[in-house]
Amino acid sequence: MGYENYRHQADVCHAYQILKAGGLEDENIIVFMYDDIANNTANPRPGVIINKPDGSDVYAGVPKDYTGENCTAENFYAVILANKTGLTGGSGKVLNTTPDDHIFIYYTDHGGPGIIAMPVGDLIYADDLIKVLTAKHAAGTYNRLVFYVEACESGSMFEGLLPKDINVYGLTASNATEPSWGYYCPDQGNTTSPPPEYDTCLGDLFSIAWMEDSDVRDATKETLQQQFKTVHRRTLNSSATGPDVEFSSHVTQYGGVNITTDFMNTYIGLNPLTVNRTSVDNGGYTPSYAVSQYDANLLHFMQKYKSATDSKVRTKTYQKLMGEVDSRNKVDNAMSFIGRELFGKEKGSHVLNTIRTPGRPLVDDWDCLRTFVKTYENYCGSLTSYGRIYMRAMANMCNAGIKADQMAIASAKACDVKS
Template sequence: MGIHSSYHQRKQDLIMLVLKGTRWAVLVAGSNGYENYRHQADVCHAYQLLRKGGLKDENIIVFMYDDIAFNVQNPRPGIIINRPQGEDVYEGVPKDYTGHNANVHNLYAVILANKTALTGGSGKVLDSGPEDHIFIYYTDHGGPGLMPYDDYVYANDLIDVLKKKHESNTFKSMVFYLEACESGSMFEGLLPEGLNIYATTAANAVENSFVTYCPDDYPHVAPEYDTCLGDLYSVSWMEDSDKHDLRTETLEQQYEVVRRRTSNEYPENGSHVMQYGNLRLRKKSLYDYLGTNPANENYTYMRHDSSTSISKPVSQHDADLLHFWHKFRKAPKGSEKKLEAQKQLIDELNQRLHIDHIMMFIAKLLFESENGLLMLETVRPAGQPLVDDWNCLKTLVRTYEEHCGSLSRYGMTYMRAIANMCNAGVKMEQMAMASAQACMGTTLIHAAPSTMN
């Protein structure tokens, strides 16, 4: 045992001589609420993987709301799992930026190592040097061109932060894994090759990403859970990393494993994993960013090996509805829990119908009826960014919210429609007039509860 241990240590020491610099990681779960259990489970799993890979706590920065582990709805208090019958991934996870301190302003400050811009949190920042390797993993809901993290993470702002990080000469290379609906829109037409950043996304610029290990996925998910445990893209890259010697697997090879699992195996319920930035980096070893678990020393990557499960994916946009439906179905008939779950489900459906109605009305006011509906769905050619003028997009979103209230996670699906308005020359005054008319005195369109029992 001692001989094997010393041999392994010498082998690790030799590898470290080849890998100059330090590995850093920023892990971000952008959502909160028990219905979004999976996002924090993803991040906790990623943390455990990196620790087993040899990264130190001082080099791993974690953003998560931290309202899941001890949530009253969690059937296993203090424990978070990322797959059925999985091990606890919550234990030991650093509480760097939690609650309201897990926000976009602190995220940008952490990436840029700007300690003076931080508000709350542990104070840890990405204090990397010119020879260091950075891994950023972000999981959340999403919409075209943005992520809903406290205040919005707009694609152009994120790219500007990454450009500033590159200009500061504080990393050698960076890998960015992004899990969200329409996540490709955060990088498409925006991430230059010259930043030495390689990014992959759970979906292309126009489609939903998918969740997995969901309720009723028998026999895979324990019946006490009424929420999905993981996101398909996320568990795909992590379950692949969990079992391989990552010194023998490249970023490109993992991309292929994840792409197959999220698309080819689920032609009707899957998404297209995308690559952006400096694609030459995909030839690099995963070890450079994630380290590797010594227990996997003899488990090398094989081309057709994958972490396939037969769990049926669910659209990210439908995961909330699935959670509320299962809460309703499981609650005792006539109980307060059943009434509460029914209200949550109907309120969510009503809100979606309401937003659909408002957006269609605004589009019809701004354009002719036919053109208005077309404006909601038009997609720009592949390779182009979502919008030409990002300030216009932000202005129109703010204007809408001043008159109609928060866009909401579901409402973010209409970001492309608002971007199309900007691209068509719509001004703030026009949006204000249309939004005021659409939302003044409006009442929610109601989904009938009579069909539920």
């Protein structure tokens, strides 16, 4: 939520248009989005959302199933499990599917190690998501389920957790240890920058890659595996300056990879305009500038500050920019202090930044991680989208055997909270 997150809702709306063009009815499409972008006073084209610089409006006709305060983890779980009594607000639509149905879920928003965020309320922790998917399988209410995830460290939602025998295939924008990327970002001097009136990224790299492929490829002739290869290649090579691992991520597959022989039309339908068409596949697009999801807010405020002509707007934007910088410095310093307090000056940084071997989940005790996050927030304030980069650090504290009272004392000292 917030205009600086324009790209996420643009992605959601574009995905809806793909499904509609593929012949799906609204009754079979469920949309979650905060819906504060199209008519935001900062939007240079009121009532319109675009997902690429020369793109058409993707907002028109999008259902408002779960918007605003109804965009919660609890509603997300309830929709997947077809638990209408678990819903709070919204349209009431749920995945009331049968054993013969194929399900496609696409998520895009902020994340971090072991979590993805909803616009409102609690985070979605990886272990909870896996429990929901496992329960959906146990209910016998689908044939196969495909889950695309656009978020930083999105691989950590499935790494070491997603069973291979529940007919769920996960595709993530990044592996378990790297950020995902905003795309079509402003004022970078290349032909695929947004129109000059936009001061925010229009989309996300992984999302743009799979959706622009789906826009042009005959879905009856492209398998999930073929799309993976196309998207993986583009996501690694979409820097405006050419292939550059510094501005890329590794799209990663999880779970039932046997599903990848399925054709895309099984999940997204078939757009008649794409029949017998093939994708340009790696190289037929013009690279744009990508920015880490963790830094997209900074870019937005910097662009807004640079383009402001009114002195009051310029001053207010500068204050927001400095507030973002100060917030980052605060969490950086606090977590560094906590690491030193718990593990000593020499070992603190090493322990907090340790990355587990591939194939292992982020943390052994997920309840411990939840407790440490709440403890930190109790003393130091809510973790922002940037601050969630430290979820791995707190997971490592749990894995190292740190106790809740130790974490509380260290957090209180770090943020100078008097008892």
